[in-house]
Amino acid sequence: MQNQTLELEQVELDKIGNTNAEDKADWGGMLPFFLVHVVCLSTFWVGVSWAAFGACLVMLFLRMFALTAGYHRYFSHRTYKTSRAFQFLLALIGTTSGQMGPLWWAAHHRHHHLHADTQEDVHPPTLKGFWWSHMGWVLCKKYYMNYDERSIRDFGRYPELRWLNENALLMPFLLGTVLFIFGQWLEVSAPTLHTNGIQMAVWGFFVSTVFLYHLTFCVNSLAHTVGSRRFETSDTSRNSFLLGLITMGEGWHNNHHRYPSSERQGFHWWEIDLTHYLLKALSWVGVVRELRNPPREINTKSR
Numbered sequence: 001m002q003n004q005t006l007e008l009e010q011v012e013l014d015k016i017g018n019t020n021a022e023d024k025a026d027w028g029g030m031l032p033f034f035l036v037h038v039v040c041l042s043t044f045w046v047g048v049s050w051a052a053f054g055a056c057l058v059m060l061f062l063r064m065f066a067l068t069a070g071y072h073r074y075f076s077h078r079t080y081k082t083s084r085a086f087q088f089l090l091a092l093i094g095t096t097s098g099q100m101g102p103l104w105w106a107a108h109h110r111h112h113h114l115h116a117d118t119q120e121d122v123h124p125p126t127l128k129g130f131w132w133s134h135m136g137w138v139l140c141k142k143y144y145m146n147y148d149e150r151s152i153r154d155f156g157r158y159p160e161l162r163w164l165n166e167n168a169l170l171m172p173f174l175l176g177t178v179l180f181i182f183g184q185w186l187e188v189s190a191p192t193l194h195t196n197g198i199q200m201a202v203w204g205f206f207v208s209t210v211f212l213y214h215l216t217f218c219v220n221s222l223a224h225t226v227g228s229r230r231f232e233t234s235d236t237s238r239n240s241f242l243l244g245l246i247t248m249g250e251g252w253h254n255n256h257h258r259y260p261s262s263e264r265q266g267f268h269w270w271e272i273d274l275t276h277y278l279l280k281a282l283s284w285v286g287v288v289r290e291l292r293n294p295p296r297e298i299n300t301k302s303r
């Protein structure tokens with residue numbers, strides 16, 4: 001029975017790790033990725049407080065916005081314009097997510113749009129399997145060590161973005177440290193909150209980072225397998241209300257593949273797109289500008 005379980009586990013690992021000779025998961029190299037998950041188990045020991053839970057939600061929300069509005073809609077697709085300072089802020093917060101630097105992320109994503117659901121695509125669930133598209137490719141040395149610099153030359157010319165990209169692993173570590181110090185300070189200055197440094201680091205950094213990983217990965221896996229298709233695009237992208245809700249609008253993925261240059265991904269009022277609402281609000285106060293909409297005919301025609 002135990003042998004059978006081990007064999008089954010090996011088959012699952014092989015599905016992730018051996019889609020072809022080069023696309024192979026590098027388990028040792030991605031040890032930090034697994035450790036972030038394992039540390040979450042320590043919530044049973046460190047306990048929880050409203051302050052720590054609040055920090056988890058704030059860190060999840062803030063960093064998801066930096067990924068959806070920054071890494072995705074700005075750096076990958078240039079769907080609006082902003083200042084160099086806000087561009088850097090989005091990149092800085094995004095880098096604390098442990099999803100590499102903005103140039104790495106956007107270069108891989110541009111490649112996905114160019115080759116979606118073909119053998120060239122890095123993470124097509126239909127051709128390379130669900131788990132490969134969800135997280136296997138991120139664990140592959142060939143992809144996490146490299147990106148096509150030519151495809152992201154437009155942002156590669158900013159030295160501060162190149163610096164963030166090269167020091168991407170330092171940023172999550174710094175965020176965890178800041179949260180730890182903040183928790184230690186709260187323990188002394190506001191003891192009624194019943195929190196401390198380690199609890200704040202575990203909830204604010206580790207738990208929120210794991211949620212952020214898998215919500216982001218769902219856009220590559222679930223948004224190409226589950227949901228409806230309004231547009232007959234050449235890929236398998238789908239729209240999902242639930243995924244749209246929990247990923248701040250990224251679940252309207254079929255809309256997005258149909259018109260990637262649009263800042264708005266929910267094309268109708270009922271297609272909830274939190275990232276769009278926030279960017280719209282930021283445009284009213286002049287932080288961002290020239291948000292690109294889908295052309296009118298895209299909304300009326302479904303093919």
Ligand SMILES: [Zn+2]
Nearest residue numbers: 112116237253
């Ligand atoms: Zn896609």
Ligand SMILES: [Zn+2]
Nearest residue numbers: 076109113260
């Ligand atoms: Zn995209």
